[in-house]
Amino acid sequence: MTTVAIFGVGLIGGSIALCLKGKPDMKVIGYSNRQSSVEKYMQRGVVDYATTSKREAAEQADFIILCVPVGNLEEYLIELSTFNLKPGCIITDVGSTKASVAACARSLDLGEAVFIGGHPMAGSERSGVEAASGYLLENAYYVLTPDDDAPPVAVEKLKELLSHTKANIVIVDSVEHDEIVGAISHLPHMIAVALVNQVRSYNEGNGLYESLAAGGFRDITRIASSDPVVWRDILVNNRGVLLQLLRDWSMETSKFADMLEQSDGDSIEEAFRTAREFRSKMPERRKGIIHSTFDCYVDVPDTPGIIGKIASELGNKRINLSNMHIIESREDVPGILRLSFRDQENLDQAIEQLTASGYDVHL
Numbered sequence: 001m002t003t004v005a006i007f008g009v010g011l012i013g014g015s016i017a018l019c020l021k022g023k024p025d026m027k028v029i030g031y032s033n034r035q036s037s038v039e040k041y042m043q044r045g046v047v048d049y050a051t052t053s054k055r056e057a058a059e060q061a062d063f064i065i066l067c068v069p070v071g072n073l074e075e076y077l078i079e080l081s082t083f084n085l086k087p088g089c090i091i092t093d094v095g096s097t098k099a100s101v102a103a104c105a106r107s108l109d110l111g112e113a114v115f116i117g118g119h120p121m122a123g124s125e126r127s128g129v130e131a132a133s134g135y136l137l138e139n140a141y142y143v144l145t146p147d148d149d150a151p152p153v154a155v156e157k158l159k160e161l162l163s164h165t166k167a168n169i170v171i172v173d174s175v176e177h178d179e180i181v182g183a184i185s186h187l188p189h190m191i192a193v194a195l196v197n198q199v200r201s202y203n204e205g206n207g208l209y210e211s212l213a214a215g216g217f218r219d220i221t222r223i224a225s226s227d228p229v230v231w232r233d234i235l236v237n238n239r240g241v242l243l244q245l246l247r248d249w250s251m252e253t254s255k256f257a258d259m260l261e262q263s264d265g266d267s268i269e270e271a272f273r274t275a276r277e278f279r280s281k282m283p284e285r286r287k288g289i290i291h292s293t294f295d296c297y298v299d300v301p302d303t304p305g306i307i308g309k310i311a312s313e314l315g316n317k318r319i320n321l322s323n324m325h326i327i328e329s330r331e332d333v334p335g336i337l338r339l340s341f342r343d344q345e346n347l348d349q350a351i352e353q354l355t356a357s358g359y360d361v362h363l
């Protein structure tokens, strides 16, 4: 029997739990510091057992996965180091920053337990176990940041466990991770929040800003709806990297100011051209090392008949849909529908058709 203890069964912890629960010889335990959350985890069936005792969860675990906000990771590691963990127990985390938690683990005596940092590079602006999905990490990158002296057998065991997420596991140095993820994830979150707040302040004087904000503005600012506590911790933790990135960002925005001051249309055109070229070369999620699936995701309102409507829209155009899965659907909250196709051609046709019909389709 493999016992996995998940500390903090929210969006990410819950999604990992859903990938593991029910697998042969697997027991998934959820830990929360609140009794009401423990009851919720059990009611939703995301774990086999839940407890408010850290020690109880930790001491029977072969794997401990810390899925709490980044600001709590160190205190959890320190407490784990005082427990009587199973020899060979593998502790990992899912925090969006990796250098500080790695340094903390290095400074502790974990006995015969091993720490290997991790970061699944997928998620959403939603939070809590209600938003968890067993498909969230499928085909996404999942970074592991083992120290050089981490036993290779432990890294292999962790990879084997995480293979249930169907993510594409890659090994990256923890400091390099924070620099790269700072640029591609943390900086965009700051920009989205700053942009929304800028428009919010204009809107105080004229409500038309809010009414007219659509399409592009919603796309670029989706991540501004992310959990404030989770993101407070990430930004504060990666502050050194982020301060440099913000300086570079200010240079980029001043280039735009210069181009506008000089009415330099050619340079503006060139900026859009180079950006479009780089972006078009970026791999899509389904093009990972892992076997490709031909899936897309559609944000759908929870209205009666919506699934039938989408299915018949595709059927009418003779687009061959091989599977459909509702990832989350609650009253008044948009759900996500995963549509699977047997080949690229059907997928491309479906994206074209649904986008033309006004659906929000992503890969």
Ligand SMILES: NC(=O)C1=CN([C@@H]2O[C@H](COP(=O)(O)OP(=O)(O)OC[C@H]3O[C@@H](n4cnc5c(N)ncnc54)[C@H](O)[C@@H]3O)[C@@H](O)[C@H]2O)C=CC1
Pocket (backbone or CB within 6 Å): 007, 008, 009, 010, 011, 012, 013, 032, 033, 037, 067, 068, 069, 070, 072, 094, 095, 096, 097, 119, 120, 121, 122, 123, 124, 125, 126, 127, 128, 129, 227, 230, 234
């Ligand atoms: N949101 C995202 O898309 C991604 C988040 N992450 C990382 O995953 C971790 C968790 O984030 P989410 O799942 O998004 O957040 P979440 O808010 O959905 O889940 C966090 C969970 O931890 C619990 N929690 C909070 N403080 C706690 C404490 N002091 N003790 C015990 N439990 C506590 C909450 O009740 C909740 O169940 C963070 O470290 C974040 O950086 C990693 C990849 C993607």
Ligand SMILES: O=C(O)C(=O)Cc1ccc(O)cc1
Pocket (backbone or CB within 6 Å): 095, 096, 120, 121, 122, 123, 124, 125, 185, 223
């Ligand atoms: O919703 C999105 O696009 C995200 O950027 C999700 C996300 C949030 C935090 C991470 O550490 C990794 C991924």
